[in-house]
Amino acid sequence: MKTLVGDAQPSRAPHEGPLQQPEIMRIRGGRPLRGRVEVKGAKNLVTKAMVAALLGETTSTLRDVPDISDVNVVRSLLEVHGVTVDDGDEGTLHLDPSGAVSAHFEEIDAHAGASRIPILFCGPLLHLLGEAYIPDLGGCRIGDRPINFHMDALRAFGAVVEKSYEGIRLSAPGGLHGADIRLPYPSVGATEQVLLTAVRAEGVTELRNAAIEPEIMDLIAVLQKMGAIISYEPNRVLLIEGVESLRGYDHRAIFDRNEAASWAAAALATDGEIFVGGAKQQAMLTFLNVVRKVGGDFDIREDGILFRRGERGLRAVTVETDVHPGFMTDWQQPLTVALTQAHGRSIVHETVYENRLGFTDALVKMGADIVVHPHGLEGGARRVPRRELEQAAVINGPTPLHGADVVVPDLRGGYSYVIAALAAEGESTVRNIGIIRRGYEKLFAKLDHLQADFDVVR
Numbered sequence: 001m002k003t004l005v006g007d008a009q010p011s012r013a014p015h016e017g018p019l020q021q022p023e024i025m026r027i028r029g030g031r032p033l034r035g036r037v038e039v040k041g042a043k044n045l046v047t048k049a050m051v052a053a054l055l056g057e058t059t060s061t062l063r064d065v066p067d068i069s070d071v072n073v074v075r076s077l078l079e080v081h082g083v084t085v086d087d088g089d090e091g092t093l094h095l096d097p098s099g100a101v102s103a104h105f106e107e108i109d110a111h112a113g114a115s116r117i118p119i120l121f122c123g124p125l126l127h128l129l130g131e132a133y134i135p136d137l138g139g140c141r142i143g144d145r146p147i148n149f150h151m152d153a154l155r156a157f158g159a160v161v162e163k164s165y166e167g168i169r170l171s172a173p174g175g176l177h178g179a180d181i182r183l184p185y186p187s188v189g190a191t192e193q194v195l196l197t198a199v200r201a202e203g204v205t206e207l208r209n210a211a212i213e214p215e216i217m218d219l220i221a222v223l224q225k226m227g228a229i230i231s232y233e234p235n236r237v238l239l240i241e242g243v244e245s246l247r248g249y250d251h252r253a254i255f256d257r258n259e260a261a262s263w264a265a266a267a268l269a270t271d272g273e274i275f276v277g278g279a280k281q282q283a284m285l286t287f288l289n290v291v292r293k294v295g296g297d298f299d300i301r302e303d304g305i306l307f308r309r310g311e312r313g314l315r316a317v318t319v320e321t322d323v324h325p326g327f328m329t330d331w332q333q334p335l336t337v338a339l340t341q342a343h344g345r346s347i348v349h350e351t352v353y354e355n356r357l358g359f360t361d362a363l364v365k366m367g368a369d370i371v372v373h374p375h376g377l378e379g380g381a382r383r384v385p386r387r388e389l390e391q392a393a394v395i396n397g398p399t400p401l402h403g404a405d406v407v408v409p410d411l412r413g414g415y416s417y418v419i420a421a422l423a424a425e426g427e428s429t430v431r432n433i434g435i436i437r438r439g440y441e442k443l444f445a446k447l448d449h450l451q452a453d454f455d456v457v458r
């Protein structure tokens with residue numbers, strides 16, 4: 001049962017409230033989560049498809065848009081740039097770019113919040129207006145998160161990049177032309193940057209070492225609907241033939257597989273049973289294999305996937321994060337909570353970001369036995385020597401978890417704290433919940449529905 005304290009009111013039932021408040025959750029754990037949750041469109045596609053609407057000459061319609069703060073950030077950034085964004089039926093946005101205008105650092109900065117999305121406005125704005133501004137970028141604090149791949153790609157298209165104390169100004173005095181680009185690493189954002197720029201650049205762009213995540217493929221589908229010509233060649237090569245104009249699209253976003261994996265991990269961690277409506281097998285094959293290896297069970301149905309522990313309980317696994325089709329970095333944090341309840345020694349190698357295991361400190365505070373090796377493991381245990389960023393977390397389980405006072409560090413880490421607190425005996429205080437609502441729609445309502453016992457303090 002959930003009660004609200006402080007001056008919170010049970011407004012939108014169950015309330016989701018304004019998104020930017022420093023909310024605190026008090027969670028009384030130790031009981032399984034049971035029930036059904038629905039996942040909508042993927043945060044990591046929806047926000048990019050919204051930016052793509054800038055490239056069209058007519059209105060675009062995007063469906064299954066989740067009510068999360070990252071979507072609100074992109075919405076206000078589009079509005080600052082003169083795009084009209086209207087709500088249609090639940091989860092539908094209509095985006096009309098016909099009034100697009102330039103915006104300045106301060107305006108963009110004021111609306112961007114902690115988001116890294118402004119960087120993806122560059123290509124479309126350069127095509128549309130001949131200039132673009134990017135303030136200092138935020139995003140989750142999970143590493144340096146540089147933007148060198150983005151800037152190098154934009155320069156290859158002919159953009160001029162000028163840095164100032166306010167941020168970066170880009171212009172394209174000679175227009176943008178197709179380029180041969182090889183990414184040093186298959187970066188999701190840099191691949192999107194190239195796609196959003198190349199579709200309207202003059203000539204052909206060849207992008208090698210591209211990211212091929214399902215959300216990227218869905219963005220390609222959006223762009224194809226708009227009139228773009230993009231071919232997906234073997235070996236991570238994308239060929240983009242620039243076209244003179246694009247129209248609006250009508251698209252239903254791919255489901256959020258990161259959210260789906262998060263609820264799956266919650267079922268395993270709390271020994272509950274969660275049906276994730278809208279989840280589909282194809283984009284989650286790698287995750288599902290790990291669920292099976294760790295002793296979880298799943299049942300794939302027409303309208304979603306049911307997750308629970310198998311009869312023999314959880315067993316230790318070794319996973320390494322990687323680009324698609326590997327195990328996503330966004331999955332490792334929630335999974336780590338479940339691994340604290342698995343029998344034996346699990347290892348999580350993080351190879352995508354240099355600082356995505358720091359969240360384990362709070363799990364240790366809650367009773368987990370986790371040791372982080374910041375430079376990876378030595379010798380035979382070192383599975384992934386191919387990237388300098390490798391770090392490893394060694395998790396010995398099972399260990400009972402107990403309540404603690406923890407502060408959310410980033411989106412996925414924060415969600416992990418919530419499920420750790422739900423799995424733990426006693427009461428936990430989880431602070432800075434607003435960060436989690438960047439990417440988890442109706443978090444409180446869903447937890448309520450799963451019979452979690454918590455209060456929200458505002």
Ligand code: EPU
Pocket residue numbers: 043044116140143144145146147148149150151185186187188189190258328329330352353354389411412439
């Ligand atoms: N990188 C560079 N230079 C660049 C760009 C990236 O060195 O110019 C490095 C990064 O520092 C990192 C690696 O490349 O070590 C991968 O970064 P990538 O560009 O692939 O990530 P991203 O586009 O910034 C998106 C998602 C992340 C998700 C990653 C990996 C969005 C808005 N964000 O980030 O999602 O973890 O891809 O799949 O799409 C999340 O949802 O919680 C989240 C952080």
